[in-house]
Amino acid sequence: xxxxxxxxxxxxSSLSATQSQLSVTASNIANADTxxxxxxxxxxxxxxxxxxxxxxxx
Numbered sequence: 001x002x003x004x005x006x007x008x009x010x011x012x013s014s015l016s017a018t019q020s021q022l023s024v025t026a027s028n029i030a031n032a033d034t035x036x037x038x039x040x041x042x043x044x045x046x047x048x049x050x051x052x053x054x055x056x057x058x
Contacts, residue, residue, distance in 0.1 A: 017044050 024042040031037040 014056070 021042040021044070024040050028039045032039075
């Protein structure tokens with residue numbers, strides 16, 4: 001059951017990151033013609049390399 005929880009956690013984290021990126025993109029599009037607006041960027045990075053720990057490869 002631990003692998004299912006881990007998979008769900010990864011999926012949830014991915015969806016949350018994607019939602020944040022889409023929000024930034026929507027804001028950039030909505031404000032493209034606004035004087036003085038500076039486009040924002042969204043970046044993503046790995047939290048940790050837990051998959052190898054889970055599989056016992058570390």
